Amino acid sequence: MFEKVLICTDFSDGLHRLAHFASSLAVGGIKQIVFLHTVPLWEKGIIPRVDSEKVEQAQTLLTEAVGKNPTNVTVKIEVQSGKPVETILKIAQSYQSELIVLGSQSHSLLTDKLMGSTMAELSSRSPIPLLVLRPQLISAYTAEELTLRCQHLFRSLLLPYDGSEVANYLMQKVKQQAEKQSGRFLEQCVLCWIVKDLNDSQARETLSQVQADLETANLQVEIDIRQGQPVVELLEAAKMIDISAIAVSSGTIGTFREWLVSSFAGEILSRSWHPVLFFPPQR
Template sequence: MFERVLIATDFSDGLHRLANFVSSLALAGIKQIVFLHVVPLWEKGIIPQVDSEKVEQAQTRFKEVVGTNPTDIEVKIEVQSGKPVETILKVAKTYQSQLIVLGSQSRSVLTEKLVGSTMAELSRQSKIPFLVLRPQLIAAYTSEELTLRCQHLFRSLLLPYNGTQAANRLVQQVKDLAQHQSGRFIQQCKLCWVLENTGRRDIPKKILPQQANETLSQIKADLEGVNLQVETEVREGHSVTEILEAAAMADISAIAVSSATIGKLQEWLVSSFAAEVLRHSWYPVLFFP
């Protein structure tokens, strides 16, 4: 599973709160956590400089929380000045992180295009999976609820499937994680195929529900071979709407998606399914670039 995790927080996303729950995160199979905060360079002068005061404040803020957690998990604190994407990639490489945890506000395609998106830029440059969490979700959890959430980050995954190469790659990614996990961190998953006519060339033509069920049954048998409990469901309608509805009715920990276009030019022309899920889902999203 994901044993080395980088949690990147700007303190407005609430992810720094996870520093209070490192013992619970250890129960999700995590053995090393790096908490990263990137401080923008001080640019009031001619030459940008490190804002030493803000760096020290961030370090103190982390240490006060992390220091209260007696645990066997390895916890590192990194506070650096620079550009967020460059710094995240550099720190992830240094610690050989297998997963990056990010906070993401809900936003439209236009807003994302105008102001940019750290996640979109990271997905273009990195092959490391992300776990994207809504700040409002983290803020709303009580300590008891967040303890359970941290323990079961990946226990039950919803896998949207539509027969495309990206969908097959997603299934393979989850299968590999389940096959090589040291414990029972991923226990079950739900395969959901939403049949719709979109006119998009990257999605196969509409097939009959019976055909979709037969395909999902084959994938189910394959995933059960790596000791996963698997459910399948075929729906009809708008893909994003139906997947979010399926998530609401199922007992899941996160929605898993994959895309090769987020952060690229074609993403601004035709928004991908994965990008829409990331923009609109209040559930945690496990994203595979």
């Protein structure tokens, strides 16, 4: 589904473990992996400078984790000094990455707004999709479990739908990814619409049309209609349905409007324990 991936780790998120599973990631269609660690500038003194010792330590850690380069995937290591978001965007552009993978702790959207986070800033600035993983899950997986997870990162996606322009944009992006993949790495999707009335025949008819459109991209598509609060019900659906990740997009992330009304995508990014695949807003 994505062939060129940038994996960003600060080592506390556990994502550097993925360096041991490059071959497993390749099974999922990935052909190029770049591991990036950003070292803050040494600011003791008048002029900030590169912390050479920490750069060398990080380079050694990632090199040892990758080990002998697997033959079925290209693996690169980048250790840079500077601001995380600026560095991530620069490296992603340099390697023509199609996806940025990063870890993020589960917390409130208000915390992101007030304190800021790499995930929050990237979601509003990155021109390419993000895959957000919870460090607790990556750290808890056994090697066998992580092997399977890496092989099937995008096999089944949970897609929230409500008939809006943003929802239709998300369907378009998922369909494009399915059409361009070289194998069946993305196999199925579950369309989930949280409605006010379960007897809403119009919603069911609209979902059937969206289902038929996605199926033209050689996807297995199921429909799940629920009633209740959108964020709560979608997260509940994720618990009960066999999915690899939740896919979302947004029309308000990074805008003043989001300060007034929390976005659905922002809440999912902040609260979901499942991996979240975020497609940047249409610009």
